[in-house]
Amino acid sequence: MENTNDVTVDDEDIVQEADVMTFHVEVSGERIDRYLAEVGSWSRAQVQQFIEGGHITLNGKVVRASSKVTKDQQIIVHVPPLATIDVIPEDIPLDIYYEDEDVIVVNKPRGMVVHPAPGHMRNTLVGALLGHIEHLSGIGGALRPGIVHRIDKDTSGLLVVAKTDLAHHSLSNQFKEHSVIRLYEAIVHGHLSSSTGMIDAPLARDPHKRQQMAVMPDGYGKRAITHFQVIDSYINYTHVRLRLETGRTHQIRVHMAYIGHPVAGDPLYASRDPLGLSGQALHAKTLGFIHPRSGQELLFHAPWPPILEATVADLTRRKASL
Template structure:
């Protein structure tokens, strides 16, 4: 069993408990939280609640989820958007709202479930919960992921990530007007001691994190940027943009509550390039912005 503990502050006062928990933990969908509540796995101030319970400031929430076993992870037929596939690697465009891999208490509806139905061969280095998964993007971030279909490919792709030779470019909408056309954020990231589900820029027990950004367009109160990862820490772009004072629009964890009409952060992994593990040739893929992201940009352009 795994236990997760949260304290409610003014930010989520008056919101439904299922919505609050899906915002506080990027790995949980709202439907998964609702199931946990119905099963009695969610306690608020020591008592069970219903899914429509409205959170109050100071509420202490404890979520207990069961461990995931091999039998829990089953293939699921999905309409995956595959950009490239051969005997060694696969590149897929993950939609917003989809979790990459199963987690305790959440064994269905993930990208891994879909991949298991799509192809029988996935690398086993990361075990039953993350077969084939070399890197990941957050639930509400859309975009390209590379998947390893065997251990040789997995080891090669992981080493490329370590060597910083993988190209990963993201498009994002940030709060505020960034004055510089280009910039580099070099700030170490570690887990927040006050909130174990969040990351923050700290010096103690942190890892090097570097993000390069380029301004693509400016609006009245927002900036459209391209961010390129040099490292790949958890929530790196989201944490770094908050750190320099320009948090991502729609980000429920690191951004302001008053934001654009979007569920989750406005962030898209639009370009991915790497050296093929077998042919040793560099290959690169680009995925267009999702329609809801384009709608936001059009809204901002028309509002200027």
């Protein structure tokens, strides 16, 4: 897929371990592919691939993607291993904030894809990590070793990567329990009517624009919650802090566009880019989690990348000149 803004989605889908997994159905009448995409940690497309390969059974029977589930049925998913693909270690400098035997925390630059994907196998964070580290957790599969969360290609900021399976299990559970601290900062179009607020709007793949996500009616998307706080206002723009309560594909970008304040420079959800950013002004600034082995609370902060720091400085000068 050429549009790499869609290849490495927000930090939004937790990578699931390769294993046999059992689900006890709690609703009736929903398609099995949609149900598993909601309760599991796979996309609906991944679930459909599992079904096509005969890896999913409902009460012991192989199913179709359109099969409907009934309360108290049992779903068993035999998660297939990813095809073996050699990811080439690359000699790319890493901005490392923390590293020990279990985890590594890095500040990903704008323009770097998190993991390899068809059409974009080089200049990835995974390639850079493999050029620095001999071993990463294998749970994420051949293309995503150690990856427990992701951010978009043109979103900069902090990610934690698992070096061991112990760390991968622990971090995945922390993301599922929404206990990981994830604070972003962004420059958005316009002036918000409130200094603080919460956006609670379900997200799903846009049926008309498959490279995009969209807010959908209840029952057709995954619940998504974003909290925002205004930091400063400029001429035609606002600097906001955002906290993810859930982590969905393009969540911040879609939610801000939904309330009429798209992220500046966003090539998918903003209609124009008058600041000339060529990519969304979005930065994963703060990341906090419990260390998988020691139990210590770890918290990290990364400053704006130079291009966004310069943009904020320019907007501040324009405001002061009035």
